[in-house]
Amino acid sequence: MEFDQLADALKALGDPTRLKIIALLQTRDCCVCELVPIFGISQPAVSKHMSRLKTSGLVKETRKGMWVFYSLNRDRLEEIRISLTNLPDLSEELRQLEQQGLLVQCD
Amino acid sequence: MEFDQLADALKALGDPTRLKIIALLQTRDCCVCELVPIFGISQPAVSKHMSRLKTSGLVKETRKGMWVFYSLNRDRLEEIRISLTNLPDLSEELRQLEQQGLLVQCD
DNA sequence: AAACAGTATAACCATATTGTTATTTACTTT
């Protein structure tokens, strides 16, 4: 995964409310109105968090009557974990900088 | 790891510049003046990114003469990965909410 | 001791983020 895309996903996870939402969704699909009393924030605030998570592909939504149920995209979360474990190797870029004399030698 | 602490660390990683710095540090310890030409931002901007990463425990610093070399705290990064893989189980909290009639039953 | 090099901090600015309330949209129930 590209740096920008991975950073975006980590940023989506990097908010306590959203991270806890992800944890909740690991147990059970939830709709917005259930999350409101849990977090003590307004319904639009919850909606915006879900929208942010959806943008990064971390959740999927399914309408059931009046409710929109959000479910965890487990594949996506796994993908993020894997990308974080295998960050691109930038040694080649560093070698090029070294040739340009931009790296410090202080040993 | 607590939600707030993990969210803080993920937020630190959730910036393209900082994420790339982490990737660079996987190859080689770097000092601030090396990172400046790589990212094309000012020296104070790099310093602030390093300070943010240090606050979350992702990097350690070592002074070598004039330079401050930053190294990756691999244990910390691994800890974050593990925490992200094993988010707290909130099923008990959900059960309590269910007893309070706060969860939607729509099946 | 004076000048220099690298880094950190301070003060500031523009934009992003995260919340709010008000309103609109989508669907259900009466």
Place this chain on the structure above:
DNA sequence: AAAGTAAATAACAATATGGTTATACTGTTT
């Protein structure tokens, strides 16, 4: 069709973020 419930969007406010330039601090070199 009218009223009710859930969710999304709009408009806004306060704070956070990520950059800048100027300056202070730390250590080195002359």
